[in-house]
Amino acid sequence: MASERPALYEMFDERFRAGRCMNGDADLEVLYTGCRWAEGPVYLPAWRQVIWSDIPNDRMLRWDEATGAVGVFRSPAGHTNGNTLDREGRLISCEQGNRRVTRTEHDGTVTVLADRWQGRRLNSPNDAAVRSDGSVYFSDPDFGITSDYESHRADSEIGARNVYRVDPDSGEVRLVADCFGAPNGLVFSADERQLFVSDTGAGCIRVFDVREDGSLSDGQIFATAQDRESARFDNLRFDDGGRLWAAAMDDGVHCYDPDGTLIGRLVVPEAVSNIAWGGAKRNRLFITAETSLYSVVMAVTGTHPTGPGHRPWPASGR
16 A cells, blocks of 8 residues: 655744744645756746756756747756856856856846855855845855865865855955855845855854945854754745745755744755745745655745845736
């Protein structure tokens, strides 16, 4: 007799139910499978598409919301990892293989935003977040240079794993946070006064205050993976109730109350790498996990990836 599938939602605190986090689809929808290691989903509202990375295969894929079709967006893709949007809807990508952060312009050309710090090549940029002033913050662990599987094996020229900021006016790349085991996902709070960064190496999520000049305070621990042995944090996203959702690898998708309490999780059959909100109402959570792209339509709404003050996405039907 076949074993029963585990429920999609697991509650640890009544706030998970009270916040309607358990309302929505009863099961995950499989949109695509066939990647070697999927990462970096981002929803492009103008095109009603999700773009994501298949790192070892050195390609970026796209899924079309209207038709369900999947095709290649870019190949080769510089072993791209994380992707996001800026306030003009341009694609910001962290290219592990090329050891740089780039912006894809509306005409398809690619602009390099960062590839060095103090004259030394970056390790392997992993994830990026864009502030409303146009500055780009990105994490730079060494995942891409430790082997040839996800990129190209190489020695670190910096000798550390840091978070950097690209100034929107001068283009200067400035170190804003260090002392990480392996910085990974990063996301701003809704008011942009705080930056949350997952540290995969240390098994925690840190939160930094953002100063007026864009620099960061010393980070405090927001959450740890100690209570969930199978959890390792990757990227992060907020919903409009202030709850932080975290890709937690073998432990699915975690949901944290604003006070840092783990209140529930989504159970996913593969190790979860990244998550992103999308759809016409931003209540469809897209999940990359090992070989696949999944989605679940929920009763909670995600915050906009390009920051506060952005107009809501229009309804579908274009």
